[in-house]
Amino acid sequence: MHNGVQIAVNRRRRTIVVVPERGDDLYFVYLLVDRGDVVRGWTVREYKPEGAKEGQRIKVYLAVRVEALEYHKFRGSLRIRGVVVEAQQDLEGVKGRRHTFDVLPGREIEIEKPEGYPMELVDEVARLAAASMPRALLVSVDDEEAAIAYVTALGVEILAVLENRRGRGDAAESKQEALGPFLKDVAKVAEQYRVRLKPDRVVLAGPHLYIDMLSSFLKGVLSPQSSGGVAGVYEFQRSGKFEELRRALGSEAMDELMRTASDRPELIAVGIEAVAEAAREGRVRLLLVVDQELKEMAEQLSEILRLVFAAKGEIKIVPAEGEAGERLKAMGGVAAVLRY
Numbered sequence: 001m002h003n004g005v006q007i008a009v010n011r012r013r014r015t016i017v018v019v020p021e022r023g024d025d026l027y028f029v030y031l032l033v034d035r036g037d038v039v040r041g042w043t044v045r046e047y048k049p050e051g052a053k054e055g056q057r058i059k060v061y062l063a064v065r066v067e068a069l070e071y072h073k074f075r076g077s078l079r080i081r082g083v084v085v086e087a088q089q090d091l092e093g094v095k096g097r098r099h100t101f102d103v104l105p106g107r108e109i110e111i112e113k114p115e116g117y118p119m120e121l122v123d124e125v126a127r128l129a130a131a132s133m134p135r136a137l138l139v140s141v142d143d144e145e146a147a148i149a150y151v152t153a154l155g156v157e158i159l160a161v162l163e164n165r166r167g168r169g170d171a172a173e174s175k176q177e178a179l180g181p182f183l184k185d186v187a188k189v190a191e192q193y194r195v196r197l198k199p200d201r202v203v204l205a206g207p208h209l210y211i212d213m214l215s216s217f218l219k220g221v222l223s224p225q226s227s228g229g230v231a232g233v234y235e236f237q238r239s240g241k242f243e244e245l246r247r248a249l250g251s252e253a254m255d256e257l258m259r260t261a262s263d264r265p266e267l268i269a270v271g272i273e274a275v276a277e278a279a280r281e282g283r284v285r286l287l288l289v290v291d292q293e294l295k296e297m298a299e300q301l302s303e304i305l306r307l308v309f310a311a312k313g314e315i316k317i318v319p320a321e322g323e324a325g326e327r328l329k330a331m332g333g334v335a336a337v338l339r340y
Contacts, residue, residue, distance in 0.1 A: 006018065015110055015112050016110070017110050017111075018109055021105055022105055022198065026071065028125055029109070030071040033080060033126055034116055035066050037065055038065055038082050039109055039112075040061070040086070041107065042059055044057050044059055044102075047185075060088055063130075064081075064082035064083060082099065083099075086324035097314075117302070121315070126307070136150075136199055136246055137202045137220075139190045139202065139214065141229065142229055143175070143179060147160070147161050147229050149233045156233060162185060165243060183217055186217075201220070201221055202218055202221065203221050204221065206228030211223070253288055254324040256320065267284065268336070268337060269284070271331070271335075275287065275334050276303070278313075278336055279313075282311040282312065287313055288336065289333065290325055
């Protein structure tokens with residue numbers, strides 16, 4: 001998969017080989033790993049051979065059965081804890097002990113799923129990962145403020161808001177002079193984020209005059225619109241340019257759920273019990289699940305997902321962050337559109 005997390009699935013062996021390329025790809029690895037899975041890969045471990053006075057940290061290839069996951073979005077870290085179930089032959093006494101894997105960008109891991117796991121769910125996560133492109137650094141500006149935001153399939157994160165305290169100028173010439181120092185400051189901050197986040201593109205959004213002026217300090221794709229600043233971030237989000245990313249957010253599926261709820265409320269199931277009952281009857285056409293619930297209600301949801309896939313229903317994983325996720329969380333994290 002170009003420029004993102006690489007996912008290769010072997011259905012017969014029920015294994016998934018994953019190579020995260022950037023920090024935020026760890027989110028998709030987090031979605032793929034569940035308690036009870038076996039995770040294999042190269043890792044660093046303290047090892048003390050028999051008779052040695054001191055242990056040493058060595059690179060080893062291990063497999064652990066997963067007991068817990070720790071994912072920190074803003075730190076960009078994913079740790080997998082579990083009991084070692086496979087170890088290199090030369091490592092005595094390691095099997096049966098606990099180990100923590102630090103999953104890092106560029107480092108391959110293999111995830112083995114238990115019997116009966118719906119491997120189609122992996123396809124849905126892979127689709128979500130693929131749709132997370134492009135990742136844009138959005139710089140939304142007018143003569144009063146600038147907002148810098150990171151736009152991905154996971155939603156929009158406002159990184160910084162800068163106010164223009166230097167005055168705006170009146171005539172065209174003086175406006176250029178008055179805004180120059182402010183726009184230079186904006187460009188400097190945006191450049192720091194560009195270096196750190198390595199987005200696929202930088203987008204300059206706002207009224208034409210201001211983005212045109214900003215473009216002499218900061219390279220980016222110009223996206224003229226009526227507002228800049230924080231309001232401009234939301235205008236960009238609502239515009240057609242954000243459509244690809246909105247699809248991945250599950251917004252369209254959420255819109256369909258809400259439309260059906262108002263037109264034919266009897267074709268909606270909300271909450272885990274109602275959805276489970278509809279799934280057992282083969283009535284679920286479209287299932288929406290907040291990604292957090294995949295972790296927190298893994299056992300119950302696994303059975304529902306299996307039933308929905310078996311009945312050729314569609315499944316949408318909706319990130320908790322973002323408008324669609326907030327609305328779905330308010331419904332208990334799980335909802336469905338029914339066939340009849």
